[in-house]
Amino acid sequence: MPGEKALDFRSTLRRFAGGLRPERVSIAAVFVLGVASVAGAVAGPKLLGNATNVIFAGVVGSQLPAGISQEQAVQGLREQGQDQVADLVSGMVGLVPGEGIDFTRLASVLAWVLAVYVGSFLFGWLQGRITAIVVQRSVYRLRGEVESKLGRLPLSYFDRNARGEILSRVTNDIDNISQTLTQTLSQLVTAVLTVVGVLAMMFWISPLLAVVALVTVPLSVIVTTQIAKRSQPQFIQQWAATGRLNAHVEEMYTGHTLVKVYGHQQAAIEDFDRENDELYQASFKAQFISGTIQPAMGFLANLNYVVVAVVGGLRVASGTMTLGDVQAFIQYSRQFTQPISQIASMMNLFQSGVASAERVYDLLDADEQTPDPSPSTSVGTVRGRVAFEDVSFSYVPEVPLIEHLDLAVEPGQTIAIVGPTGAGKTTLVNLLMRFYDVSSGRITLDGVDTREMTRDALRSSIGMVLQDTWLFTGTIEENLRYGVRDGVEVDEDTFLAATRATHVDQFVRSLPDGYDTVIDDEGGSVSAGEKQLLTIARAFLADPAILVLDEATSSVDTRTEVLVQQAMNALRSGRTSFVIAHRLSTIRDADVILVMEHGDIVEQGSHDELLAAGGAYARLYESQFAAPVGAEAVDSVDSAADPAGRQAGG
Structure with a gap:
């Protein structure tokens, strides 16, 4: 589990950034717009400081005698013993003794301020819009990669991982990545540019105050780093706990x-x-620890503000700085610490987002099923001859299941596979469908190794009806037509013939909306047996060359089972069929019955031949019909308890 290992932050972040490479032109536009927006935001305080200087000069100038110059006014103040006031007046820009506030100049300065801030807003708005486009397109591609990856993963991956955990990675973790990018991409660019721009303005106005303001930066870095180290593992645990909770x-x-x-x-x-408590504890610790970054940075910012205000006030009083410059510097000191605080607070988002990214990349890096051959071999029109040649297979290398199996099925034959639970019946079908690849040997279809064919080409020739039904949310007709391959048209007569043959038409027409009735995997208005009839009809419509029926009538009543069996017999005519059954009464008419135990075919023949032989099939038959609670039934159950059989899953 990802929560059990340290997050490889740097490599994951590099890969995270690599996912944005297709958007580099848009990201460059985001950067340029960020520069323009920040330039306006940085110029604003200096312009406002000029407006303050105009107002302050007008107020002070109105208190001085008219008709003299600024230098004369300073000299007069010194002669009167008001040296501190003289220093203040000497440092003022644009002061005219005897005149009040120059409203024309003030209006011009304020007009520039308004223009700069409006321009900054527009550039920032456009930057945010492009950022949203970049983020959503990147997440769109990531979702596509994950969806494509899920299609390439072997069945064993889904056997090892809980569905809820996989769903959490596909939904929650990708949504968290989207949120992280949305909230940090443009803000990070803006924050960094703001720090650079504000720092330049601070040194331009007063190098001394700039040095004073920078004293808190190392403290900020140390505080942020220490807090991040402690919150990072908690974010990993948080998303791992989210996956476990979703799975449950x-x-x-x-x-x-x-x-x-x-x-x-x-x-x-x-x-x-x-x-839920584990998720609460991990989330609380992650959010609490990372949440202390902001107040800590706020404290350092306030400390910086006090120092700048005190030193700046002393310099104004000494005449070495104007009041407007101090006002602008105080705003810059706020602007300087604010993006640093933002960057610090983004760390918890980054940690959470990168933790989610690692979980998604773990899925994307999972071992895939062996790729389809290119070019692949085609069998043309499928006749349906299937051969297992010296096939061996095991789910776990240390526990062999099927060893050196040989089996030849001629076109049109119906092969019934019986045996105790865990004997390997379903495994045999899984190998035929290439849900798993054989460990050794080969399986051929019309003489062609199935590994030399694409999986799609192989499975397009096979229709499968499982004991566990699967329906998606949609109308009944859409569910029935799901098995029809793209590009294949099924007319209304063929459609109705299939539904009538499987006795679907009768109960569907009794529904208020008929074939337009909306159902889902839970069944809705149809019973479990009717759901199974729908899956059988879906296989009818697919018209495959090979049929696989895995306990396909287990959920229907006895009378309907007889009718469906008759329809299946008609459907199997001229097709190779594999029928897995526990109720032996349903496979009496099979051409060949295979009896499997512990992954081996221990008997094969017709129903009558196997009964006459008095072997494993006869014991199974007697356990069902002659002595269901006798010693034979106990033997059958004991056979099913074999560890190798349990690995087979069917």
Whole structure:
């Protein structure tokens, strides 16, 4: 889990920045607009200081005798023993003794101030708009990469990781990355430029005060660094805990019926409370620790403000600075510490965003399934001959499951696969579909190694109906047509023939909206058995050369099962079919019945032949029909408990 290792901040941040490379022109525009906006914001205090000088000079000038020059007024004040006032008057710009405030000049200065601030606002607004475009396009590409990556991941990845955890990375973590970019990209550019621009103005106005103001910068860096070191691990834990909590909620919601049936509501609540408490603790520590950056920086800023105000006041009194310059410098000192505070407060956003980015990159860097061959081999029109040649496979290298399996299925044959739970029946089908690749040996379709074909080409020839139904949110007709390949047209007559053959048409027409009825994975207005009929009809419409039926009638009643079996027999005509079944009554008519135990085919033949042989199939048959609670049934259960069988998952 990401929370168990230290965040590689630098490499992740470099990769994070690399994701913005396609937007470098727009980012350059953001930088230029930031320069223009900051230039206006930096020039504003100096212009306001000039306005203050005009007002102050007018107020002081009106108290002096008219008709003399500024130098004469200073000399007169000194002769009167008012040396401090004389120093103040000598340092004033634009003072005319005997005249009041020059409103014409003041209006001109204020007009420039207004123009500068309006221009700064417009440039800043345009910068923010372009930033939003850059961020959303970057996140759009990242979501596309993640979606594409999910399609290339092997089934084993989803077996190892909880769905809620994966969903958290795809949704919460990417949203957090988007928020981080939105709140920091333009602000970071503006903050850095503001620091540079303000610092230049401060040294221009008064190098002494600039040095005084810079004393707090090393303190700011030390405080920010120390706080960031302590909050960084907490942000990693926060997002890891978010993923675990989402996984728990998704699991409990998906299986809420079982939770209630077995009375585990309280246990589920306790598990939720524990996960929620872990998230609370991690989030609280992360936010609290990083949140101390802002008040700490505020304290240093206030300390800096006091020092500048005191030193600046003394220099105004000595006549070495104007009041307007001190006013401007105090504003600059605020502007200088504010972006530093912003940069410091952005650290918690950066840490959170980079922690999320690492989790997303961990998904993007996961081992993919072996790539499709290029160029790939095509079998043309699929006849349906399938052969397993010396196939070995194991989910875990130390626990072999299927070893040196040989099997040949001729076109049009119906192959039934039976055996105790965990014998490897579903694994055999997963290998055929290339959900997993064989460890050794090969599987061929019409003589072509399936690894030399693209997965899409292989699976386009196979229709699959699973015991676990899957429907998406949409109309019934949209769900039925989902199995039809792109570019293939199914007319209304063919569509209705498939639904009638699978007895879907009858119950769908009883619904108020018929085929336009909206359903979802929970079923909505249809029962579990009707959902399974819909998945069977979907396979009918796909019209594949090979059929895979994995307990496809387990949720339908006995009468409907007989009717569906008849329809399936018609559908299987001329097609190679693999039927996985536990109810042996459903596969009596199969051409060949394979009996699997511990990943090996221990028997094969027709129903009558296997019964006459009196072997494993006969024992399974008797356990179902002759002695369901006898010793044979116990033996069957014991066979299912084998560790290798459990790894097979079916």
